[in-house]
Amino acid sequence: MPNLDPRIKLRHLSCFVETDRHGGVVPAAEALGLSQPAISKSLAELEDILGVALFDRSRRKLALTEFGALFLRYANAALAALRQGVESVSLASHADAVVRLGALPTVEVEVMPRAVARFALGPLAARLHVESGPSPHLLGLLRTGAIDLVVGRMPAPDVMAGLTFEHLYSEPLVLAVRPDHPLLAAPEPSLRMVEPFPALVPPRGAIIRQTVETVLLAAGIARLPHEIETVSNSFGRAYALLGDAVWFISRSVVAADLQSGALAALDIDMSASYGAIGITTRAGADLDLPTTAFIAAVREVVSRR
Template sequence: MALLDPRIKLRHLACFLETDGRGGVQEAAEALGLTQPAVSKSLAELEAILGVALFDRSRRRLALTDHGALFLRHANASMSALRQGVESLVEAGGAARVVRLGALPTVAVDVVPQAVAGFLAGPLACRVHVESGPSPHLLGLLRGGAIDLVVGRLPSPEVMVGLTFEHLYSEPLVLAVRPDHPLLSATDLTLAMVQGYPALVPPREAIIRGTVETMLLAAGVPSLPREIETVSNSFGRAYTLLTDAVWFISRSVVANDLEKGDLAALPLDMTASHGAIGITTRAGSESAIHTDALIASVRAIVRKREAGP
């Protein structure tokens, strides 16, 4: 059996996976606690060892080449297996178990906090690590084994290779505004009217960005002149309350604010914005009993919420 090339080090794989998952060398360097030149050097060394280019550097955002996409599958599997091996030894030594959960903004203020609380009150309670961020970041962590599951909107089909999705419920977007926003008193309100105001929208890599763009195009709005991209719920809420901004956001994120009257939803038909919410895990991998318990808690919270008061 051929041995692995001894020149390939763990740092090569870590730099490769972080650069792909975060879309850039600088972002990968910040995540790894390294300098940008150090990450660039590791990537160059890895490409030299393999004899192929792993990234297409002709674009603003780094993209994998065909060779890079092929290598990614095996690099993710290798890192995941290594982590599982380390965790097995840690558990055998009596260290506390940890369940690692990725929470997209859609569920970070509603389903996930309740699910974690329910899990910690159960017999399999253990340490929980909650990671937040945009979908590409979390799915990259999931593939690499750095987290055990992701809760949120269904990713696009092209990024679901090697992953599996369990549908739990569907949810629309809303256009949230401050309670005295001018559009709330507008007659014959249409989606096109938001062009006259600042708009808080998800970044281009976010799952719901495509839904937002499709709705706007259908309303005859090719672009928004004053667009602010953000995945921060706290910033979105603060900016919406401070200004005349219109916030394109999943309903559950602002459900409490809408119920209390702190924010209002523009009275527009948002039927076309419904999206599937659920649990994404690695396909073909057997999860630990503690992870299964947290997943069961997520399901229980959704069932309770869907049943109503």
């Protein structure tokens, strides 16, 4: 097996991965705390070492070439392995384990708090670092090793390369509204009746956005005229209670509100919106014991739902 070219440095990989993740040299420079010329120089050096173009620069926005897409898989894996190695040595020397994970809005309210509480009582309890946000953000952190797992809806198949998904359960979306919303009095409510009202929907790029669009198209709705995009559960709840907005949201997020009567669900068939909820990790990742214990806590909480 040929030796690794000693000219390839960590900065080359970091600049390459961050430029792709942020979609350009300028935001990558801001993320890494480097100058734009330094990023451009590192990318040019890496392409010279490899002997191929990694980015197509003929477009307004940088895009990976086929060689770039191929190399990205290994660059991500290399950075993740290096990060894990450094952290393993640090943990071994300081006995200060940290479990780093991402939680999608689907599980932030019901599953994650209970899993965290259960994990804290176990023998492998450790410090937790919980990231939240939309799927592209969390998957980007997962691929580079900044976090070790993401709990929530299954990512789209076209972004699952290098990742694995463990299915835990499935759940639908609901249309949550305030308890005295006018649509609750409709004898036969339908999605077409939602069109005149403000609609709280996931932003483009969020996992459930495509599900929402599919359900709407099946009802003959190309787009909702009064959309408000958000991934914030607290904002969604507050705004739905404030007026006549209809909130497209995973059932578990508002389960307690529906049970207490703080919110109500429109009686509209949303069975087509069922989606898989589970745990996404890097394929072949060697997870440490505390992280494995946390995953076990998530499984246990889900089994008791």
